[in-house]
Amino acid sequence: MTESERTETAAPDGWGAGPLREPGARGRRFDAAVRGYLSRHPEATVVALGEGLGTGFWRLDNGRLNWLTVLAPETAAVRRMLLPDGARRRTVARAVTDHRWLDAVREPWRGVVVTAPGVLMRLSPPAVRALLAVCAERFPGGALVFDALPRPAMALARRAAGPGGARWPGPVRWGLDRAELPRVAGAHPGIVAVREVGPVRARRGPAGWLRGRMPVLGALTPLVCEVRFAAARSPGGPRQW
Template sequence: MTGTDPTDAAVRAYLARHPDATVIALGEGLGNAFWRLDNGRLTWLTVAPPETAALRRMLFPDGARRRTVACAMGGHGWLDAVREPWRGVVVAAPRVLTRLPRPAVRALVAACAERFPGGALVFDAPSWWAAGLADAHPGVVTVRTRRPDGLPHRLPVLRTLRPAVWEVRFAAERRRTTGARPTGARPAGTRRDGGAGPAA
């Protein structure tokens, strides 16, 4: 991700709505996006293969709001590392998803929709590749592409021929026949700061 990259713009837009969110950087390697995008309140998780994660921890030791999680490419083990999903979650995966098998991508979208109500997934891909993700899970509410300035792309030729940044948004909550609380939802009777009392 670069300073003018539309991936950055999408993450910043999400953080403007959810300033205490967790940002998941998939396949970031030794990138420094945390220092570009940090608003002083977010939590940052870099997900990297074990060897890269070990090197990253040496160069960038974990801090109070920034951690590195070791997980194989395409694995879902990092999902459990998100401690407060009710504060918001945006998953940034530039140059990652198009390297995975299509079933693995749909499984990732479904897992994020299930675990992160109200969250978003941002990635880059040509329009033909991104087609069909909207039905990966009932919790997917929108799939849209973004221009570098953060506005929806309006040029069909460019949408078709060149990679674009896509944003998949997940429903804030889903109806469940069991009446159970959605996975990752804030426990009833707790505030955003974790204390007891009415939720904000």
């Protein structure tokens, strides 16, 4: 391994000499979905929408992937200062709704998995549909992993925010109940499957145990979902995932 490769895969400066802190339960679901995709497409591009100062690259790097962080320009500038771009890791200064960020994916035929933690719930329903459609069209064989609040939890979040939204980090504009997953699958003909990413069993812990015994908690627990896009149709053959 070259010196540049060692620098790229090591923990970023300022995050301590030890291993990176493990993500929470929801973050582990995102990681599991990305690892599953990378097991099938090891040279894929991971597009992290709204990542902030997240360190997913260092948790998930297999030595072959490419990583693209998409952030609003002012936030992108901060990330570049604290976590400078590397050979396989770049930051793109675009709003999520500015679909020109898709042009920054250099080799989509190697596979693309888009992660959007906390992103879609802040978008309007038409913007969510537009994002699903453009990813399905531009990233055949790719996937999108997102989280969403069920509608009862969405209503609670809006009440907690109050008139000015001061007690909740941004407006919650889009929600999704588990029973509505088939509607997501029908949002675009390029979507071939939608599934909820379940808890990581080995680390499920007390929260998962309670959800299994108190169904009302499940109605308030955010979903983590993976949307799979149809692969490009090969000459003379069917679409393959």
